[in-house]
Amino acid sequence: MSSLALLLQDLSSIEDPRLVEWDWISENFWEDIVPAIQGHIYLSFVSVAIALAISLPTGVLVSRYRKAYPPVTFVTGLLYSIPSLALFGILISIPGITIGPTPVIIALVAYSLLILIRNTVAGLDAVPAETIDAARGMGLTSSQILFKVELPLALPVIVAGIRIATVTIIGIATIGAYIAGGGLGKMIFDGINRGFPTMIITGAVLATALAIVADLLLLALERYLRPWARRRRT
Amino acid sequence: MSGILDVLRRPDFFELLRQHVLLSVAALLIGIAIALPVALVVRNTALGAALAVNVGNIGRAVPSLAILALCQPFLGFGFDTALVALTALAIPPILINASTGLREVSTDVIDAARGMGHSGGQVLTLIQLPIAAPVVFAGIRTSAVQVVASATLATFIGGGGLGELIVEGTQLNDTSILLAGSFSVAVLAIITEVGFGALEKVFTPKGLKIAQKRGR
Amino acid sequence: MIEFRGVSKTYQGSDSPVVNDLSFEIPEGEICVLVGPSGCGKTTTMRMVNRLIEPTEGEILIGGEANTAMSGTQLRRRIGYAIQQIGLFPHRTIAENIATVPSLLGWEKQRTAERVDELLELVGLSSDDYRDRYPAELSGGQQQRVGVARAMAADPPIMLMDEPFGAVDPITRERLQDEFLGIQQNIKKTIVFVTHDIDEAIKMGDKIAILKQGGFLAQYDTPENILSNPDSEFVASFVGNDRILKRLSLLRVGDMDLDPVNGGAEGLPRINERLTVRDALSELIGSGSTTGVVEKDGKKRLLTMEAIEELSRAGNASRE
Numbered sequence: 001m002s003s004l005a006l007l008l009q010d011l012s013s014i015e016d017p018r019l020v021e022w023d024w025i026s027e028n029f030w031e032d033i034v035p036a037i038q039g040h041i042y043l044s045f046v047s048v049a050i051a052l053a054i055s056l057p058t059g060v061l062v063s064r065y066r067k068a069y070p071p072v073t074f075v076t077g078l079l080y081s082i083p084s085l086a087l088f089g090i091l092i093s094i095p096g097i098t099i100g101p102t103p104v105i106i107a108l109v110a111y112s113l114l115i116l117i118r119n120t121v122a123g124l125d126a127v128p129a130e131t132i133d134a135a136r137g138m139g140l141t142s143s144q145i146l147f148k149v150e151l152p153l154a155l156p157v158i159v160a161g162i163r164i165a166t167v168t169i170i171g172i173a174t175i176g177a178y179i180a181g182g183g184l185g186k187m188i189f190d191g192i193n194r195g196f197p198t199m200i201i202t203g204a205v206l207a208t209a210l211a212i213v214a215d216l217l218l219l220a221l222e223r224y225l226r227p228w229a230r231r232r233r234t
Numbered sequence: 235m236s237g238i239l240d241v242l243r244r245p246d247f248f249e250l251l252r253q254h255v256l257l258s259v260a261a262l263l264i265g266i267a268i269a270l271p272v273a274l275v276v277r278n279t280a281l282g283a284a285l286a287v288n289v290g291n292i293g294r295a296v297p298s299l300a301i302l303a304l305c306q307p308f309l310g311f312g313f314d315t316a317l318v319a320l321t322a323l324a325i326p327p328i329l330i331n332a333s334t335g336l337r338e339v340s341t342d343v344i345d346a347a348r349g350m351g352h353s354g355g356q357v358l359t360l361i362q363l364p365i366a367a368p369v370v371f372a373g374i375r376t377s378a379v380q381v382v383a384s385a386t387l388a389t390f391i392g393g394g395g396l397g398e399l400i401v402e403g404t405q406l407n408d409t410s411i412l413l414a415g416s417f418s419v420a421v422l423a424i425i426t427e428v429g430f431g432a433l434e435k436v437f438t439p440k441g442l443k444i445a446q447k448r449g450r
Numbered sequence: 451m452i453e454f455r456g457v458s459k460t461y462q463g464s465d466s467p468v469v470n471d472l473s474f475e476i477p478e479g480e481i482c483v484l485v486g487p488s489g490c491g492k493t494t495t496m497r498m499v500n501r502l503i504e505p506t507e508g509e510i511l512i513g514g515e516a517n518t519a520m521s522g523t524q525l526r527r528r529i530g531y532a533i534q535q536i537g538l539f540p541h542r543t544i545a546e547n548i549a550t551v552p553s554l555l556g557w558e559k560q561r562t563a564e565r566v567d568e569l570l571e572l573v574g575l576s577s578d579d580y581r582d583r584y585p586a587e588l589s590g591g592q593q594q595r596v597g598v599a600r601a602m603a604a605d606p607p608i609m610l611m612d613e614p615f616g617a618v619d620p621i622t623r624e625r626l627q628d629e630f631l632g633i634q635q636n637i638k639k640t641i642v643f644v645t646h647d648i649d650e651a652i653k654m655g656d657k658i659a660i661l662k663q664g665g666f667l668a669q670y671d672t673p674e675n676i677l678s679n680p681d682s683e684f685v686a687s688f689v690g691n692d693r694i695l696k697r698l699s700l701l702r703v704g705d706m707d708l709d710p711v712n713g714g715a716e717g718l719p720r721i722n723e724r725l726t727v728r729d730a731l732s733e734l735i736g737s738g739s740t741t742g743v744v745e746k747d748g749k750k751r752l753l754t755m756e757a758i759e760e761l762s763r764a765g766n767a768s769r770e
Contacts, residue, residue: 081379081420082419082423083384083418083420086386086417089404089412089413089415170297171295171297174297178404188300192306197307200303200306201304204297204303205300205304207299207300210296211295211297212296295479304623316688345533349497349502349526349531350600351551353523365541440541441540441586443585445586448587
């Protein structure tokens with residue numbers, strides 16, 4: 001294939017000063033790069049927070065009233081299936097929603113609902129019935145059981161869901177730059193449009209690093225919350 | 235609404251759809267061709283499998299736009315570049331699922347299989363692969379959906395596909411074109427999800443379905 | 451039939467062997483039980499017979515020929531293999547599971563199908579009901595029976611069984627043991643049977659090999675001899691402080707040489723001739739009498755505690 005030859009040819013040009021201009025990076029670091037990182041973190045954080053605020057109560061409700069689970073899964077699953085650029089397109093067609101961070105946050109929240117609700121339900125399901133029974137026997141009220149027993153025990157699975165949702169959100173937030181959502185995606189798009197590889201590579205590498213760091217941090221949190229899984233099964 | 239249908243009737247719509255599907259199918263197939271052999275090779279070593287899963291997990295965390303964009307300065311614009319990027323995106327879910335699926339086949343079952351006189355190859359083909367098939371296929375399904383979705387972005391590096399309609403609609407501020415692109419991509423993704431879901435059931439041996447139902 | 455010659459196994463990186471210089475012979479058609487505490491190498495020893503593990507020293511001969519004469523895979527198709535966790539293939543039906551070795555050997559479908567039905571009946575499962583089911587639908591006891599049937603499918607002359615009745619409750623286990631002994635009466639296979647339970651070893655074994663930690667052979671003999679004449683402190687304590695009583699459970703009252711009744715037998719407790727001597731002793735003690743009456747072949751005979759005592763002191767108790 002022609003691209004294999006191209007690939008080999010271009011790999012040898014990594015030393016090419018045109019690809020990564022470190023001067024540009026140091027010049028624009030505080031003006032452009034840092035704000036982009038900040039904007040990206042802000043976008044992701046807000047989306048995860050809103051998504052959690054919606055999905056945790058929903059998850060608890062759905063785990064109690066199981067009949068609601070299939071329709072909820074269906075709707076959130078449908079939302080999850082829609083590719084991000086398409087969902088952005090649909091959202092900005094709605095009168096009243098203009099391009100900017102708003103539709104991006106709406107979309108990011110919509111994407112993470114499925115995994116967060118599913119993991120909340122799974123985490124609550126995994127709490128042994130005997131434990132809840134013992135708690136009730138000791139005289140705890142329903143809401144005390146929920147907050148002091150069930151949710152803490154369900155926490156590892158919930159955090160696993162948060163981890164997947166966060167990484168997904170960081171990734172899709174890059175695409176949100178296309179509809180003026182800000183963040184590191186803007187550097188990528190600008191770089192492509194201007195034919196300026198440094199911007200592309202900076203934006204892409206930083207976005208990747210952000211996603212991987214978030215993944216590893218949340219993985220560590222997940223492992224910390226689940227000491228019994230730290231010992232590997234032989 | 236009629237505006238959207240007009241867009242769908244455009245002659246280039248079918249071409250864009252064709253590119254999108256071609257890109258997705260090719261990336262998926264090549265991804266399977268790379269990920270499955272690796273998973274097979276590492277199936278018997280705990281270290282190798284853990285390595286494969288970790289690489290896969292890191293791969294899954296990488297934003298899809300980032301991979302597509304990173305290929306551009308090195309490989310230029312075009313279909314081939316998009317294919318390389320999408321293949322890289324297709325590999326992680328398959329690698330993770332195939333590695334863990336094969337490792338999770340019960341060691342007692344494998345011991346019984348060996349002890350009864352299956353050769354190494356027979357243990358793999360007659361026992362391990364059929365039992366791991368549902369998990370492997372779930373990975374392929376995840377990968378397929380992700381590839382179809384990410385192929386929407388191929389337009390940004392000149393790869394064609396239905397994403398071009400979305401870009402066109404945004405730039406011309408034309409809602410019909412925008413929605414035509416968005417809906418067609420969404421429908422394609424949903425068809426992929428549902429289709430592979432059905433295929434997954436086909437690939438699950440009956441005995442395993444029963445075991446799943448009984449929680450064994 | 452199966453001969454161990456100076457067999458040892460040491461794993462790489464380890465100083466001490468897990469199996470240490472084993473030499474003994476298992477006669478054809480007998481069940482040899484390998485028994486001992488954990489870490490004694492009994493399972494390792496068994497798995498060296500079909501070369502799932504290869505010895506570091508010594509050799510194993512089957513029918514006079516080294517078991518290395520053919521490939522491991524070929525060898526294993528001629529040796530039945532049943533393990534504690536059973537390991538039924540979940541993606542295959544019961545019939546397909548049992549047919550595993552026959553199909554590896556290339557048997558015709560018709561012959562295989564008949565054999566599957568035959569074996570299901572043999573292990574007490576209705577063929578019509580079970581052949582098309584899947585392992586996940588069966589209880590533990592049923593799965594264990596299928597495991598045994600699967601091991602016997604190709605009618606191998608030798609079978610290796612590693613705690614094959616281990617994964618079920620004691621009542622089912624006893625039933626499975628009795629049924630298997632019944633089957634063995636007719637088929638007389640050469641069997642290497644591993645267990646950690648000395649009572650199971652005594653019940654199942656024609657010969658018992660007691661292994662010590664570190665893989666040493668402590669004693670290899672018939673159950674009676676091990677119980678009457680334990681070679682060492684270790685064997686005596688492993689066998690249990692009640693070994694004399696255990697010996698008495700090897701014999702049935704009906705097989706004893708008993709004196710006929712000389713009148714005056716009314717009021718004496720009746721002892722069923724099918725009871726083991728041990729159980730008969732227990733009944734006598736419970737009845738408060740030192741003598742009981744046994745009816746055998748229509749004749750009444752006397753069973754005295756004295757006779758039982760003599761028996762327990764004798765060196766040779768004949769097997770039931």
